[in-house]
Amino acid sequence: MVPPGMERTVYVHTGNISENQRVSLNGINGQLSATGYQVVKDPTQAHYWLQARVVYCHKAKQGVTAESVAFTGFGVGIGSGGTAMARGMGGMKQPPPEGILYMCVADVFVTEQAAPAKLATPIAASSTRAATYTMRSVAHVLQKELNIEEATPIIQEKLNTSIAGLFQAPGRDGTQHPAITDSRRLLAF
Numbered sequence: 269m270v271p272p273g274m275e276r277t278v279y280v281h282t283g284n285i286s287e288n289q290r291v292s293l294n295g296i297n298g299q300l301s302a303t304g305y306q307v308v309k310d311p312t313q314a315h316y317w318l319q320a321r322v323v324y325c326h327k328a329k330q331g332v333t334a335e336s337v338a339f340t341g342f343g344v345g346i347g348s349g350g351t352a353m354a355r356g357m358g359g360m361k362q363p364p365p366e367g368i369l370y371m372c373v374a375d376v377f378v379t380e381q382a383a384p385a386k387l388a389t390p391i392a393a394s395s396t397r398a399a400t401y402t403m404r405s406v407a408h409v410l411q412k413e414l415n416i417e418e419a420t421p422i423i424q425e426k427l428n429t430s431i432a433g434l435f436q437a438p439g440r441d442g443t444q445h446p447a448i449t450d451s452r453r454l455l456a457f
Contacts, residue, residue: 270378270401270434275315277306278435286325290420291372291427293320299432317379320405320431325372325423327414334371334408342375342402370416371408372423376431377401405430 278300282293296318297307308314328334380399407426409419 270316270380270436271399273315273380276304277308277314278316278318279308279311279314280318280320281311282320284322284325286322286372288322288325288372288416288420291322291325291424293322293374293424293428293431295425295428296320296432299428300435303432303435305435315381316435317381318376318431318434319378320374320376322372322374322427326370328369328371328408332369334369334406337371337373338404338406340404342377342404344404367410367412368414369408369410370414370419370423371406372427374405374407374427374431376403376405376434378403378434401434403431403434 280296280300282296284291284293300307311317328337378401380401382398405427407423407430409422411419
């Protein structure tokens with residue numbers, strides 16, 4: 269998760285370069301707004317920049333699991349059926365699922381803008397750096413017979429929820445929840 273803070277403005281930029289162009293990440297804006305974030309159209313007015321792109325959306329080849337794809341991480345190349353992403357994944361072999369695994373993969377990049385330095389020297393002001401977070405989100409459905417029209421809205425909702433869930437809602441008393449992880453690399457599936 270993105271570490272909590274008092275800043276609640278987000279600029280959202282999404283795209284889809286997968287075969288299934290019907291999958292949209294437009295639901296992220298509404299989910300962020302529902303948790304108290306203000307989605308802005310001008311990136312210079314935002315404390316967070318959220319960039320997400322659907323990079324793969326297709327039937328997975330036999331033996332490829334959503335977990336293995338997620339664990340390969342942000343930005344790893346994608347081959348036919350997800351096989352290139354799963355290459356090199358050791359461990360126990362899982363039994364093949366009963367049905368057809370349809371999955372979509374989104375790479376997410378969040379930039380938290382650095383607060384301007386309060387010191388009077390220009391050197392201090394230029395030394396502030398933005399924090400960045402990356403994540404690979406994988407949504408999937410398992411169907412007896414592949415029906416892309418039926419699977420698409422389910423996968424779309426899963427991706428939107430996963431990505432928007434990176435931003436924590438304030439607690440009931442208005443305070444921020446403590447950060448769950450100190451890691452700069454986020455992973456979800």
